[in-house]
Amino acid sequence: xxxxxxxxxxxxxxxxxxxxxxxxxxxxxxxxxxxxxxxxxxxxxxxxxxxxxxxxxxxxxxxxxxxxxxxxxxxxxxxxxxxxxxxxxxxxxxxxxxxxxxxxxxxxxxxxxxxxxxxxxxxxxxxxxxxxxxxxxxxxxxxxxxxxxxxxxxxxxxxxxxxxxxxxxxxxxxxxxxxxxxxxxxxxxxxxxxxxxxxxxxxxxxxxxxxxxxxxxxxxxxxxxxxxxxxxxxxxxxxxxxxxxxxxxxxxxxxxxxxxxxxxxxxxxxx
Amino acid sequence: xxxxxxxxxxxxxxxxxxxxxxxxxxxxxxxxxxxxxxxxxxxxxxxxxxxxxxxxxxxxxxxxxxxxxxxxxxxxxxxxxxxxxxxxxxxxxxxxxxxxxxxxxxxxxxxxxxxxxxxxxxxxxxxxxxxxxxxxxxxxxxxxxxxxxxxxxxxxxxxxxxxxxxxxxxxxxxxxxxxxxxxxxxxxxxxxxxxxxxxxxxxxxxxxxxxxxxxxxxxxxxxxxxxxxxxxxxxxxxxxxxxxxxxxxxxxxxxxxxxxxxxxxxxxxxx
Numbered sequence: 001x002x003x004x005x006x007x008x009x010x011x012x013x014x015x016x017x018x019x020x021x022x023x024x025x026x027x028x029x030x031x032x033x034x035x036x037x038x039x040x041x042x043x044x045x046x047x048x049x050x051x052x053x054x055x056x057x058x059x060x061x062x063x064x065x066x067x068x069x070x071x072x073x074x075x076x077x078x079x080x081x082x083x084x085x086x087x088x089x090x091x092x093x094x095x096x097x098x099x100x101x102x103x104x105x106x107x108x109x110x111x112x113x114x115x116x117x118x119x120x121x122x123x124x125x126x127x128x129x130x131x132x133x134x135x136x137x138x139x140x141x142x143x144x145x146x147x148x149x150x151x152x153x154x155x156x157x158x159x160x161x162x163x164x165x166x167x168x169x170x171x172x173x174x175x176x177x178x179x180x181x182x183x184x185x186x187x188x189x190x191x192x193x194x195x196x197x198x199x200x201x202x203x204x205x206x207x208x209x210x211x212x213x214x215x216x217x218x219x220x221x222x223x224x225x226x227x228x229x230x231x232x233x234x235x236x237x238x239x240x241x242x243x244x245x246x247x248x249x250x251x252x253x254x255x256x257x258x259x260x261x262x263x264x265x266x267x268x269x270x271x
Numbered sequence: 272x273x274x275x276x277x278x279x280x281x282x283x284x285x286x287x288x289x290x291x292x293x294x295x296x297x298x299x300x301x302x303x304x305x306x307x308x309x310x311x312x313x314x315x316x317x318x319x320x321x322x323x324x325x326x327x328x329x330x331x332x333x334x335x336x337x338x339x340x341x342x343x344x345x346x347x348x349x350x351x352x353x354x355x356x357x358x359x360x361x362x363x364x365x366x367x368x369x370x371x372x373x374x375x376x377x378x379x380x381x382x383x384x385x386x387x388x389x390x391x392x393x394x395x396x397x398x399x400x401x402x403x404x405x406x407x408x409x410x411x412x413x414x415x416x417x418x419x420x421x422x423x424x425x426x427x428x429x430x431x432x433x434x435x436x437x438x439x440x441x442x443x444x445x446x447x448x449x450x451x452x453x454x455x456x457x458x459x460x461x462x463x464x465x466x467x468x469x470x471x472x473x474x475x476x477x478x479x480x481x482x483x484x485x486x487x488x489x490x491x492x493x494x495x496x497x498x499x500x501x502x503x504x505x506x507x508x509x510x511x512x513x514x515x516x517x518x519x520x521x522x523x524x525x526x527x528x529x530x531x532x533x534x535x536x537x538x539x540x541x542x
Contacts, residue, residue: 136407140441148438160452167419170411170453177448181431182441 005259006233009271012212013045015077015202017193018052018060020218020240021264023067025165029239031265033068038268046071047202049215051192051222053080053130053156053172055103056110077202079156079192080104083128084111085201086154086191094125097146099139099175104130104156118142122149129179129187130156131172140178147183157192159222163241193217194225199232216264224257235259276530277504280542283483284316286348286473288464289323289331291489291511292535294338296435300510302536304339309539317342318473320486322463322493324351324401324427324443326374327381348473350427350463351375354399355382356472357425357462365396368417370410370446375401375427389413393420400450400458401427402443411449418454428463430493434512464493467501474503487535495528506530 016022022032039046048060048071055063057076064071080100084107087094095114098105105115108128116124121142129143147153159171172192180186191197203213214233217223218240227234236257238245248260261270287293293303310317319331319342326334328347335342351371355378358365366385369376376386379399387395392413400414418424430442443463451457462468474484485504488494489511498505507528509516519531532541 133408135411137404137441140406140445144432144439144441160455161415168415168453170408170415170449174411174449174452177452178441178445181445181448182439184431 007271008214008235008259008267009042011044011214011233013047013206013208013214014039015047015049015199015213015215016264017217017219017223018048018050018063019163021216021237022064022069024163024240027165028067029263029265031263035264035267036069036071040070042271045075045206045208047075047077047206049077049193049198049202051079051157051159051172053078053083053104053192054101054133055080056106057081059103074205077198077205078103078107079198080107080130082191082198082201083130083154083156084108084113086189086197087111087113087126087128091125095123096126096128097121097124097142097151098128098130099132099135099143099179100128100130100156101132101134104128121146124149124151126154127151127179128154128156129172129175131159131162132175135175140182143179144182147179147185152189153179153183153185153187155187155190155192158187158190159192193219193222194229196226196230199226199230203232220251220255220257225255227258228254228256233258235261237261237263239263278542279485279506279530279538280313282315282485282504284318284477284479284485285310286318286320286470286484286486287535288488288490288494289319289321289334290434292487292508293319293335293340295511299338300534300536302534306535306538307340307342311341313542316346316477316479318346318348318477320348320464320469320473322350322428322430322443324349324354324375324463325372325404326351327377328352330374345476348469348476349374349378350469351378351401353462353469353472354401354425354427355379355384357460357468358382358384358397358399362396366394367397367399368392368395368413368422369399369401370403370406370414370450371399371401371427372403372405375399392417395420395422397425398422398450399425399427400443400446402430402433403446406446411453414450415453418450418456423460424450424454424456424458426458426461426463429458429461430463464490465496465500467497470497470501470503491522491526491528496526498529499525499527504529506532508532508534510534
């Protein structure tokens, strides 16, 4: 697929990663809002797909609005919402102990999943782990008790770091690794990129075929790996985590993007 | 070495693991104190070797005294003391950011190593990580900053779990895994078992040859692996984490103990 470069104007839907693509830290990427508006004027479907589980879909819609991008709640696919949908879809509901922030808790509650405090974690059907900046030993201990009692271990994502303007902060992958170590197993399910669950959710919701869709991201091992694995056309932008151009040539086939742009701002001029 | 079973009375020194060997949770192992007293009456050197970095050597001496075992501070080799000795021996000292409890902090301070608060972690020469039951995201973030600035990453041990009478608690390995994930590297040094650093420290301090020493432990992948790798006669006891006897036969060569006892209490009767 990545051997034959296609015109971007051929596609009916465009799915965007946020961090490093539409914004970096708190700053919008120059020209990102204009590119999204261009696509919407061209009657293309636009969606947002993010591993970030600290915000609910509503939170992400608001975050996008602040940088001039208008998307609806149904056009946002985050790993918090993905985790809630997974539990509801596969098990009909249940009780969860959560390592995670407000967005994740809100999405789970909205899906009718009962959230347990640490003292009741032993009774959980699921342990759901996302980025939690209030993470501590007590939560880890409660999550271990839950998994030892047979709870399913669901990770929203395994991102090692959260990119910020200067440097990096620990990502959800650190919390997942801490629990994996004492639980002596990997997560039973990972919702976020590079796993295809969120992209499949987006494709279904957008009512498109895989061949009609583009995934735009800055992460080789997340966005591009996911798109390639799912058979979706992948566009790499070089505004975030992406490698230098010279390194791109040396990437293995499964990590090579179909298409490279310096920034999403180039999207309209490459139409 | 493990093919030729030797008489235990041939050896001049006996090194003991604590958890699962001399005590289990808060309870002493029956006959353990008598076995140690027997060895001391037979003029054998006795030492304690533990991955536990939450207690200083003084704390371990007191802990042993409570279960009727008299050892001196110089007969205790813990990973807290090992980490302090490693830094002092290899680098002469320096500044450390610590994820760990009082025992680790005390040993480092006693060795003249300056401990930095989280707000100053960026200036650390070393990040020392042990079991920390007050571990939280802020500490992880500070440790990430330190390692990104080039601090050496020292793990006291990588134990996944802390055995307790009923079940288990998360061990130091969870804190190490969390930092490894965001730092994107394994520890530069691991002090505790199965790494041989503590055993080498004990052998040197006891003034014995490797062939004159026995390592007594319950952990196949910690005590026995360490002893075998170091070429030290290994005695497995079945009071703690050890596998069933039937499983022992299937262990690979590097994990097979030289000798098996049901408990340390059998030591005098197997003299």
